[in-house]
Amino acid sequence: DSGVTQTPKHLITATGQRVxxxxxxxxxxxxxxxxxxxLDQGLQFLIHxxxxxxxxxxxxxxxxxxxxxxxxxxxxxxxxxxxxxxALYFCASSPNRVDTQYFGPGTRLTVL
Amino acid sequence: xxxxxxxxxxxxxxxxxNATMNCSYKTSINNLQWYRQNSGRGLVHLILIRxxxxxxxxxxxxxxxxxxxxxxxxxxxxxxxxDTASYFCATPDxxxxxxxYIFGTGTRLKVLA
Numbered sequence: 001d002s003g004v005t006q007t008p009k010h011l012i013t014a015t016g017q018r019v020x021x022x023x024x025x026x027x028x029x030x031x032x033x034x035x036x037x038x039l040d041q042g043l044q045f046l047i048h049x050x051x052x053x054x055x056x057x058x059x060x061x062x063x064x065x066x067x068x069x070x071x072x073x074x075x076x077x078x079x080x081x082x083x084x085x086x087a088l089y090f091c092a093s094s095p096n097r098v099d100t101q102y103f104g105p106g107t108r109l110t111v112l
Numbered sequence: 113x114x115x116x117x118x119x120x121x122x123x124x125x126x127x128x129x130n131a132t133m134n135c136s137y138k139t140s141i142n143n144l145q146w147y148r149q150n151s152g153r154g155l156v157h158l159i160l161i162r163x164x165x166x167x168x169x170x171x172x173x174x175x176x177x178x179x180x181x182x183x184x185x186x187x188x189x190x191x192x193x194x195d196t197a198s199y200f201c202a203t204p205d206x207x208x209x210x211x212x213y214i215f216g217t218g219t220r221l222k223v224l225a
Contacts, residue, residue, distance in 0.1 A: 002154065033213060042200060042217035043155070056212045090154055100145065101202075101213070103154035 003027065004093050004104035012110045018079040021107045025072055025093030031055075032074040033101060034066055037088040049074055050096075081111045118201060118216040126224050131188040133219040135201030136181075144177055144184050145202045149218070155200065158186075193225045 003026035013019055025032050034046040045058035049068035060066075063081075068074040078085060088108050092101040119134045137144070143162045147155040161168045161177045161184065168175045174187040188195055198218040205212045 002156075004154075035215070043215040045213050045215070048212070058212055088152070092155075100157045100160055101147075101155075102157065103147075105154045106152075108152075 002102040002104065004091060004102050006089075006091055006104035006107050008107060009105065010108045010110075012112065013081060014112055015081055015083060017081050017111075018077065019081065019109065021076040021078070021089050021091075021109075023074045023076070023091030023093075023104060025074070025091075026102055029093035029095050029102070030072065031094045031096060031099075032068055032072070033092045033094075034074070034076050035090045035092070037090065037106075038084075039087075043090065046076070078109070083111050085109065086111045118199070118219040120219060121217070122220045122222070124222045124224065125191055127191060127193055129191055131191050131195070131221055131223070133186050133199055133221070135184045135186070135216055137184075137201070137203045137214070138182060139203075139205050141179075141203045142206055143204065144175075146173075146175060146184075146186050147200045147202060147215075149198045149200065151197075158199075188221075191221075191223045193223050196221060196223045 005024045007022045030051045032049045035043040037043050046060045047066050048056040052068050063079050066076045088106045090106045092103045094101045117136050143160050145160045146158045149155045159170045159175050161175050172189045177184045198220050200215050200218045202215045
């Protein structure tokens with residue numbers, strides 16, 4: 001158990017809908033990262049927050065947004081969902097910005 | 113090719129043999145990390161090697177880093193069936209100052225009992 005929790009574990013929704021994925025980092029970790037992993041693909045970096053502030057953006061679509069709250073949990077919002085958004089979404093946390101990352105179990109999103 | 117590209121893409125070996133996988137990257141780094149992922153699960157950190165280190169060991173794992181060639185290798189000795197997983201290298205891209213993490217596409221290792 002990494003100490004990082006993600007909810008929900010599975011999410012099935014329809015195209016055009018909007019969903020919110022939640023991540024709780026390990027106690028004391030200030031950094032939260034979000035990644036997307038499509039079938040048989042590597043991890044695509046989406047976004048990084050450090051102590052509530054956005055610090056880096058990857059190839060995150062404009063339909064996607066995220067935030068980190070004062071209690072350091074983070075949410076990833078995906079809107080106007082398309083079939084191609086079906087993937088595993090992972091969050092990871094670390095104490096700072098370039099340290100070991102601890103991954104959550106992921107949320108499997110299926111868009112029908 | 114992408115930064116953090118692993119080679120080979122897939123590897124199948126017998127239990128007890130050694131497994132070697134390689135990673136290449138493009139930009140400046142201050143460390144390189146290796147992770148393991150069992151099918152459909154979250155990644156587990158294996159080892160971190162800093163840019164001023166050339167070799168690091170952890171149990172049956174040996175990692176090397178060659179910053180002049182922008183490459184790293186992960187050696188798993190005396191492999192076990194439980195080592196069957198995908199292995200990823202990850203590099204924080206520090207050139208932009210934003211610490212984007214770049215993961216490769218991974219090496220799928222299968223260890224046959």
